[in-house]
């Protein structure tokens with residue numbers, strides 16, 4: 001069978017998505033580069049969604065695609081799940097926002113604390129970025145120290161410190177593997193941001209311990225996305241996380257788990273899976289059921305800095321939509337729908353997909369590795385599972401680009417991997433596996 005070049009795939013993509021292409025041209029007149037969310041930009045142009053339904057997205061050209069992206073893992077129930085849509089419809093008729101609390105924010109907080117016991121006290125905000133910004137701020141305020149430590153490659157949203165060493169190009173500028181440099185990943189950061197962020201190498205316990213001890217006097221916190229979801233999906237060694245916990249506790253440095261994506265791993269997040277109790281946790285995406293919200297929280301003594309009952313709090317955290325009833329009801333209904341059985345279903349389907357994909361690559365004699373964590377899966381065109389950002393960065397972006405367009409042209413949306421939503425069944429898993437099998441028959445590499 002003749003191979004299919006990437007150029008041909010992209011030509012087919014143009015043919016399939018003429019209306020999206022026109023919308024992109026129009027968008028360029030009002031949005032820089034036609035874009036308002038960097039992560040969703042696609043070269044040459046993105047597909048414009050029209051509507052979502054269960055496991056599918058219909059686009060403006062009338063194409064229907066099986067969605068393994070689920071808005072960057074946020075939609076654990078897929079699109080327009082009746083539990084969420086019905087509750088939202090009903091809630092909308094009773095008012096969408098008030099200058100004051102509703103009972104829903106308490107119920108949402110209680111349910112989150114039930115699932116994640118380390119959240120002794122928590123607060124709501126409107127995004128993951130805000131959640132991380134608050135966690136870092138309260139860590140500085142609580143410890144009286146200025147610096148934070150994050151892991152090389154990791155993404156924690158777009159606050160200044162988070163944009164140090166965020167998927168940086170792998171060049172000699174990164175410095176030694178065991179003592180990475182702080183690399184500025186965005187223009188316009190506040191002065192001295194890079195000096196105030198210590199960059200740690202993921203999964204390297206001795207180097208992390210050395211760097212944390214070296215900077216202990218000035219370190220407020222260590223923040224980690226435990227599944228390293230943006231920096232590839234390098235899974236953590238359990239001893240590595242245990243070491244991080246013990247060394248930070250010993251030195252009174254707060255350990256922050258950014259579980260904005262990794263919360264998908266179990267009903268209690270990755271901290272439950274690895275039995276680690278962080279001081280603070282950041283949440284967003286799944287907990288808000290497809291609406292824009294975040295939460296952060298943890299130790300009561302730390303979160304007390306937000307308590308206004310004895311006068312102005314040390315940290316004033318306002319936000320017009322914090323704990324808003326619409327996002328609260330969407331979050332509550334999502335969490336309630338995610339029962340232990342629901343988690344078992346999406347996790348076992350993810351294993352099924354991983355096994356099917358492994359088999360497909362193996363029979364095509366194409367080196368690839370599939371990594372899973374709960375309902376998340378990641379494909380690497382490498383013959384090993386990376387353990388850190390630099391290893392993950394060796395993956396082939398061109399092969400991923402080919403697979404992305406091939407699948408998109410054949411009705412399936414993934415990124416370099418994807419995630420499973422509750423309404424998916426083995427039929428949908430087989431659709432992906434069989435389509436990848438077919439694609440590998442015309443694989444040009």
Ligand SMILES: Cc1ncc(COP(=O)(O)O)c(C=O)c1O
Nearest residue numbers: 127128129155156157225260284
């Ligand atoms: C691990 C992680 N932290 C933080 C964020 C930022 O969340 P948001 O996009 O809601 O601001 C993201 C978003 O993808 C994320 O993946």
